[in-house]
Amino acid sequence: MKLARVALIAAAVVAAVAVCSSSATGAASGQERTALRIEIDGAIGPASAMQFEEALAVAAERNAEVFILQMDTPGGLVTSMREIIAHILASPVPVIGYVAPAGGHAASAGTYILYATHVAAMAPGTNLGAATPIEMGGPLPSFPGGDDKNNGPEAGKDPKSPPAGDAMIAKATNDAVALIRSLAELRGRNADWGEKAVREAASLSANAALQERVVDFVARDTTELLQLADGRTVEIAGRKEVLATKGLPVETLEPGWLIRLLAVITDPNIAVILMLIGVYGLVFEFTSPGAVAPGVVGTICLLLGLYALNLLPISYAGLALMLLGIIFLVVEVFNPTVVLGLGGVAAFLLGSAMLLRIEGPGFEMSWAVIGTAAVLTLGLALLTGSYLWAARKNLPRVGAQAMRGLPAKVLDWEGSEGHVLARGERWRAKADEPIAVGDSVEVADVSGLVLTIRRRNVRSDGARQ
Numbered sequence: 001m002k003l004a005r006v007a008l009i010a011a012a013v014v015a016a017v018a019v020c021s022s023s024a025t026g027a028a029s030g031q032e033r034t035a036l037r038i039e040i041d042g043a044i045g046p047a048s049a050m051q052f053e054e055a056l057a058v059a060a061e062r063n064a065e066v067f068i069l070q071m072d073t074p075g076g077l078v079t080s081m082r083e084i085i086a087h088i089l090a091s092p093v094p095v096i097g098y099v100a101p102a103g104g105h106a107a108s109a110g111t112y113i114l115y116a117t118h119v120a121a122m123a124p125g126t127n128l129g130a131a132t133p134i135e136m137g138g139p140l141p142s143f144p145g146g147d148d149k150n151n152g153p154e155a156g157k158d159p160k161s162p163p164a165g166d167a168m169i170a171k172a173t174n175d176a177v178a179l180i181r182s183l184a185e186l187r188g189r190n191a192d193w194g195e196k197a198v199r200e201a202a203s204l205s206a207n208a209a210l211q212e213r214v215v216d217f218v219a220r221d222t223t224e225l226l227q228l229a230d231g232r233t234v235e236i237a238g239r240k241e242v243l244a245t246k247g248l249p250v251e252t253l254e255p256g257w258l259i260r261l262l263a264v265i266t267d268p269n270i271a272v273i274l275m276l277i278g279v280y281g282l283v284f285e286f287t288s289p290g291a292v293a294p295g296v297v298g299t300i301c302l303l304l305g306l307y308a309l310n311l312l313p314i315s316y317a318g319l320a321l322m323l324l325g326i327i328f329l330v331v332e333v334f335n336p337t338v339v340l341g342l343g344g345v346a347a348f349l350l351g352s353a354m355l356l357r358i359e360g361p362g363f364e365m366s367w368a369v370i371g372t373a374a375v376l377t378l379g380l381a382l383l384t385g386s387y388l389w390a391a392r393k394n395l396p397r398v399g400a401q402a403m404r405g406l407p408a409k410v411l412d413w414e415g416s417e418g419h420v421l422a423r424g425e426r427w428r429a430k431a432d433e434p435i436a437v438g439d440s441v442e443v444a445d446v447s448g449l450v451l452t453i454r455r456r457n458v459r460s461d462g463a464r465q
Contacts, residue, residue, distance in 0.1 A: 004153055008011065022378045032249070033065050033244075034249050035251070036055065036064045036250075036252075037069075038041060038055045038069060038125040038253050038255075039070045039071075040069065040070070040071050040072070042327055043073060044076030044081055045080050045263070045311075045312075047260075048080055048084070048263075049077065049080040050262065050350075051259045052069070052083075053065070053087055054194060054259075055253045059254060060092050063093075065091065065094075065238050066226075067100065068225070069097050069098065070099075070222075071099055072105065072106075073105070073110040073132075074103030074105070074107050074108065074110075075108025075110060075247070076109045076361060078365055081112055083088040085179075085183070088113070089186075091235075092125045094118045094236060095118050095119075095121070095244060096117060096118065096119030096121065097116075097121065097122070097224065098121045099122040099126045099128060099206075100126065101102060102125035103125055105121075106128040107203070108131050108361055111128050111131040112131060112176075112179060114185045114215070115180055115187065115189060115194060116187070117187075118235075119243070120214070121215055122218055122219075123206065123220060123231070124207075124218060127204060127205050128203065128207075129197045129201070129202050129204050130199075130202070130323075131176065131194075132196045133169075133172040146325070156353060159262060162326070168307050173198060173199060176198045177194075178198070178271070180194040180195065180198055182184070184427065190212050193212050194214075222404070227247075229245045231243065238256060238361070251313060251334050262308075262311075262401065263303055265307070266308045266311055267308075267363070268356055268363060269363055269365065269366045271308035271374065271460045272322070272365075273308050273369070274304050274308070275301070275309075276326070276373055277297070277305075277362060278301035278304075279298070279323075280303075280380075281295060281297050281301065282293040304443075313365070314356060315357055317351075318351045318353070321348070322351030322355065323351075324347045324351070325349075325350075327344070328347060329341065329378065329380075331344075332382075336437075341378060345374050345378050348370075348374050350372055352374075403451070404445065405445055406422055406442060407422060407441070408442060408453055410436070410441060411426065411437060413437055416431055417429065417430045419451075420450065420453060422443060427451045428449065428450045428451070429452070430453070431450075431452065433454065437454065440455070441453040441455055
């Protein structure tokens with residue numbers, strides 16, 4: 001009986017293992033092989049990096065055969081570009097970089113990303129290159145009479161010499177050259193032309209890029225792209241893998257609403273406008289408590305603006321100058337002076353010019369936006385200040401000051417005190433001169449609930465003397 005029981009248990013275990021194994025095999029065989037694709041159309045920034053990271057995670061989770069990164073970009077921020085490159089290098093799924101559609105380009109940051117992909121392709125009529133890093137403000141002007149060889153007439157003729165007069169540009173250029181050469185060596189592409197694209201801003205058409213071994217092939221559409229990529233050997237996480245992409249269905253992953261919103265607010269001009277709306281919404285709420293809507297809208301806009309600026313490579317000194325300028329202009333509203341108004345505008349303009357540490361295509365501060373914001377802010381401050389100044393000059397309409405000079409009717413009087421009728425109300429009153437019932441009097445002062453009155457001298461024509 002014991003042997004029979006043991007045999008029965010062993011048979012049950014073997015059957016369970018067989019069932020699990022067959023179900024797993026069936027699930028694996030039933031899983032559809034697919035190629036996932038995203039499209040980056042526009043400047044590469046925080047939103048593009050987030051979109052790529054999320055889509056690549058989906059591709060890894062679904063065990064996609066390949067991941068297609070279709071680009072049409074003028075470039076973008078170095079920080080976002082490096083994030084995308086890091087994800088490509090660590091990706092468990094082969095990444096195919098594809099510059100499309102016809103007429104598109106992969107300039108600046110797009111060139112580096114294309115060099116990093118496992119397979120690089122371009123559509124006919126596209127181009128890539130112009131990968132020189134752009135620093136905020138450009139090179140510094142040279143001083144006259146300097147003996148620096150880069151400041152003379154021969155400056156710039158050597159393609160490997162840094163731009164004249166700016167060590168920071170030279171450091172950024174050399175760093176970019178090292179990056180693109182390392183990517184070229186990793187993927188077996190033309191490292192010399194990559195360096196030329198960085199130092200001389202060189203560009204190539206699709207066919208020229210194929211001849212220069214910058215891309216692997218030229219494909220008219222995604223179907224041809226997968227056909228040409230089929231059978232190629234790529235290195236994924238240290239192991240060789242042969243691509244089987246011919247005839248794969250392609251699924252495009254669309255960005256979510258958060259990424260779409262991020263793509264809008266990470267424009268530095270939009271971020272600055274959101275900050276201004278936020279600050280003035282809160283100012284209006286504090287000056288007119290109970291309005292609610294300005295406070296709610298202002299808080300949301302201010303937080304969105306600060307969140308967007310936090311994702312951008314900004315200078316906090318520039319941001320502090322902008323906020324200081326706004327504070328000066330707000331103070332100008334309540335205490336009109338010329339100095340605070342002009343100082344606020346100057347601080348706002350200087351802070352806007354210093355806001356971005358590094359500029360990239362699609363991430364430049366627009367002087368039209370900055371100038372318009374400064375003029376509107378100064379105009380609002382001057383307009384509000386003029387209304388406040390005019391209100392100060394008007395006679396008071398409420399309170400003790402508003403009662404001075406008002407006519408009063410003596411109701412009863414004894415000695416130096418009595419009661420009078422002013423503004424339809426009965427008041428206690430006193431006087432420093434003799435007063436009798438029926439005299440024409442006026443209010444001279446108010447002390448608590450007691451009026452000080454005096455005789456009102458009226459000429460024969462009815463005018464008060």
